[in-house]
Amino acid sequence: MTTRTATGPVRIESRWARPLQVGRYLLLFAFACFFLMPVYVLVVTALKDPVQVSVSRMWELPQSLSLNGFREVWPKLRPGLVNSVLLAVPVSIISSVLGAANGFVLSKWRFPGADIVFPLILFGMFIPYQAILIPMVRTMRDLGMQGGLDGLILVHVIYGLPITTLIFRSYFAGISDELIDAAKVDGAGMLRTLAYVALPIAPPAFAVAMIWQFTSSWNDFLFGVMLTSKENWPVTVALNNIAGGQQVPFHEVMASGLLACLPTLLVYVVLGRFFMRGLMAGALKG
Amino acid sequence: MNAPLPGTRPQAANIPLQRARPEATGIRLEQVSKRFRGGVLAVDRVDLDVRPGEFVVLVGPSGCGKSTLLRMIAGLEAVSGGRIWLGDQDVTSRLPQERDVAMVFQSYALYPRMTVRRNLGFGLRMRHTGRPERNRRVAEVAEVLGLEHLLDRRPAALSGGQRQRVAMGRAIVREPKAFLMDEPLSNLDAKLRVSMRAQLSRLHQRLGTTTVYVTHDQVEAMTLGQRVAVLRDGVLQQCDTPQHLFRHPVNLFVAAFIGSPSMNFVAASVSGGAAHFADLRVPLPAGSSLATADRQVILGIRPTGFGVAESNGWPTLRAVPDVVEELGDERNLIIDINAPRVDTDATRAAVAARTADDALLLPEEKARFTVRVPGDHPVSIGEPLDLAVNPERLYFFDPETGQTLR
Numbered sequence: 001m002t003t004r005t006a007t008g009p010v011r012i013e014s015r016w017a018r019p020l021q022v023g024r025y026l027l028l029f030a031f032a033c034f035f036l037m038p039v040y041v042l043v044v045t046a047l048k049d050p051v052q053v054s055v056s057r058m059w060e061l062p063q064s065l066s067l068n069g070f071r072e073v074w075p076k077l078r079p080g081l082v083n084s085v086l087l088a089v090p091v092s093i094i095s096s097v098l099g100a101a102n103g104f105v106l107s108k109w110r111f112p113g114a115d116i117v118f119p120l121i122l123f124g125m126f127i128p129y130q131a132i133l134i135p136m137v138r139t140m141r142d143l144g145m146q147g148g149l150d151g152l153i154l155v156h157v158i159y160g161l162p163i164t165t166l167i168f169r170s171y172f173a174g175i176s177d178e179l180i181d182a183a184k185v186d187g188a189g190m191l192r193t194l195a196y197v198a199l200p201i202a203p204p205a206f207a208v209a210m211i212w213q214f215t216s217s218w219n220d221f222l223f224g225v226m227l228t229s230k231e232n233w234p235v236t237v238a239l240n241n242i243a244g245g246q247q248v249p250f251h252e253v254m255a256s257g258l259l260a261c262l263p264t265l266l267v268y269v270v271l272g273r274f275f276m277r278g279l280m281a282g283a284l285k286g
Numbered sequence: 287m288n289a290p291l292p293g294t295r296p297q298a299a300n301i302p303l304q305r306a307r308p309e310a311t312g313i314r315l316e317q318v319s320k321r322f323r324g325g326v327l328a329v330d331r332v333d334l335d336v337r338p339g340e341f342v343v344l345v346g347p348s349g350c351g352k353s354t355l356l357r358m359i360a361g362l363e364a365v366s367g368g369r370i371w372l373g374d375q376d377v378t379s380r381l382p383q384e385r386d387v388a389m390v391f392q393s394y395a396l397y398p399r400m401t402v403r404r405n406l407g408f409g410l411r412m413r414h415t416g417r418p419e420r421n422r423r424v425a426e427v428a429e430v431l432g433l434e435h436l437l438d439r440r441p442a443a444l445s446g447g448q449r450q451r452v453a454m455g456r457a458i459v460r461e462p463k464a465f466l467m468d469e470p471l472s473n474l475d476a477k478l479r480v481s482m483r484a485q486l487s488r489l490h491q492r493l494g495t496t497t498v499y500v501t502h503d504q505v506e507a508m509t510l511g512q513r514v515a516v517l518r519d520g521v522l523q524q525c526d527t528p529q530h531l532f533r534h535p536v537n538l539f540v541a542a543f544i545g546s547p548s549m550n551f552v553a554a555s556v557s558g559g560a561a562h563f564a565d566l567r568v569p570l571p572a573g574s575s576l577a578t579a580d581r582q583v584i585l586g587i588r589p590t591g592f593g594v595a596e597s598n599g600w601p602t603l604r605a606v607p608d609v610v611e612e613l614g615d616e617r618n619l620i621i622d623i624n625a626p627r628v629d630t631d632a633t634r635a636a637v638a639a640r641t642a643d644d645a646l647l648l649p650e651e652k653a654r655f656t657v658r659v660p661g662d663h664p665v666s667i668g669e670p671l672d673l674a675v676n677p678e679r680l681y682f683f684d685p686e687t688g689q690t691l692r
């Protein structure tokens with residue numbers, strides 16, 4: 001007679017659970033591979049020696065690692081990278097701060113007509129770039145802001161306001177009204193309530209808004225090419241000139257592409273930590 | 287009886303006033319109303335006079351407008367009509383920042399990114415109190431409330447009771463003209479609630495600050511309030527000392543709402559100087575205005591309005607207990623009465639607002655009474671016993687208006 005004895009934790013599951021799970025992971029793996037193919041080519045080609053680069057051997061791993069590509073494009077790309085940083089950092093900071101103030105008065109310090117103003121602001125999100133291009137360029141020229149980075153910053157800040165306002169309005173809508181009421185009774189006016197009570201709990205919203213604004217101003221090409229002169233070109237325009245030129249070796253194109261997208265990745269890694277943090281934990285009774 | 291009962295003015299004059307600090311400030315509400323956008327009339331022409339240093343409790347079923355009234359006093363909600371006075375100042379149109387009252391919220395609303403120390407000091411900081419003075423007062427209040435060892439923690443790292451004390455401390459530290467408290471104990475467990483209630487009473491005796499306290503729990507209201515204002519559907523019903531409220535409710539709603547277990551009601555008729563219900567004839571108390579009346583009434587008897595039948599001449603009621611609730615020193619008996627049940631808006635609203643144990647689970651035609659008898663009185667389920675009705679402790683209400691008939 002054999003007795004079964006428990007040897008460890010027992011899982012209660014259907015007989016098909018295992019095969020189903022394996023299938024699911026295989027499917028997900030296949031999707032991941034599909035989406036990562038271009039990235040693979042980008043990285044692998046950028047690291048190849050010029051002699052190994054060819055379309056027919058695109059998929060092969062490099063036989064020896066070479067940073068030649070990076071060395072070649074760095075001088076050409078550097079001014080663009082610097083310009084883009086000078087563009088994207090102020091844009092993400094200014095539009096997040098303004099979005100925070102907007103979102104605060106639209107959700108927690110409401111004024112008569114807030115319900116009309118908010119949809120009007122949101123409307124700005126749905127206007128396509130192309131529709132405003134000509135009036136925008138004319139306006140900037142009349143303002144004397146064409147050619148420099150300041151005009152481009154202004155344009156991106158304004159274009160980003162609807163989305164940052166939306167982000168902060170939703171975020172603040174989720175915090176308790178009683179917190180704001182407590183600040184009012186404690187003697188704080190609108191600006192001090194914003195500064196001392198609302199902003200300190202908003203880092204997650206700042207992370208989202210800044211990642212968004214950094215990425216979109218970094219990746220923008222159209223406004224950059226229309227509004228800046230050669231010495232102020234952002235990296236996207238510089239990249240276009242490298243990639244679009246005749247006879248440019250593949251590995252150089254790939255290396256510059258890789259360089260151009262690193263900063264956005266970096267911002268995501270740095271700010272992404274704030275995404276999930278439960279900064280509101282313990283604010284209220286729970 | 288569908289119309290809300292008309293508001294009733296405060297009656298009692300003999301209010302025991304605690305020693306008021308010389309600088310204590312009174313609060314006066316004159317015909318204060320609030321109609322929200324969308325048409326809800328949350329507060330309807332409330333008159334209330336809170337004396338300097340007094341502890342007044344606003345009580346009523348949830349949704350009756352207590353919080354709205356309190357928020358109007360704080361300035362967080364604009365009035366739709368009427369005036370609010372703090373001392374001799376008309377503050378009706380002042381911002382909350384300018385009113386110098388402190389509020390304790392149900393959720394505590396502690397600032398999550400500030401330490402306890404900064405939470406406590408925030409109100410002083412906003413009012414430009416100098417740092418040394420601020421630190422001194424924060425330290426003093428922290429000591430009174432036993433928060434010294436928590437000063438450098440964030441609210442997230444505190445227990446519910448500790449958060450509650452920080453919320454209280456944030457109000458105290460400012461030494462405001464008045465404390466406004468909106469159900470501050472309702473998120474605590476029952477035991478802590480009772481001990482905080484006692485602490486709150488002691489704190490008030492010590493500080494003597496004018497306080498308006500909101501709760502839906504009539505036990506809390508009765509134990510804390512020097513006076514208790516009962517609100518129903520935005521209308522102030524009665525504002526009186528707990529004793530007076532209990533002994534002389536102005537209407538059916540107040541009678542049903544105050545007291546635990548709640549008052550028993552039965553439809554009865556009055557004629558020939560006596561009330562008749564369930565084959566029982568109870569003589570009216572001496573001097574009753576109903577002495578010569580011949581009409582239908584609603585009769586109310588508190589569970590404690592019965593005695594054990596003895597030779598005191600009280601009319602007796604033979605009853606069979608259905609349920610016996612053992613309380614140690616006392617017992618609650620639930621008995622069927624051979625008379626129609628009273629089911630009015632007022633009693634239903636009052637009962638629904640209370641804990642479910644008072645509510646009848648099944649709709650029934652017959653009235654049921656809860657009777658409180660001494661614990662040494664032998665009773666058992668199903669055994670008939672004689673209960674004497676104390677004629678002095680009967681209440682009569684008009685079946686149409688719900689007003690007390692004396």
Ligand SMILES: Nc1ncnc2c1ncn2[C@@H]1O[C@H](COP(=O)(O)OP(=O)(O)O)[C@@H](O)[C@H]1O
Nearest residue numbers: 322323326328347348349350351352353354355
């Ligand atoms: N901001 C508001 N807008 C519309 N109606 C409200 C608002 N606040 C409260 N009310 C309504 O006013 C009534 C009283 O609410 P409240 O004062 O919160 O009651 P209580 O605190 O006594 O439970 C309720 O019917 C509620 O639905």
Ligand SMILES: [Mg+2]
Nearest residue numbers: 352353354468
């Ligand atoms: Mg309330």
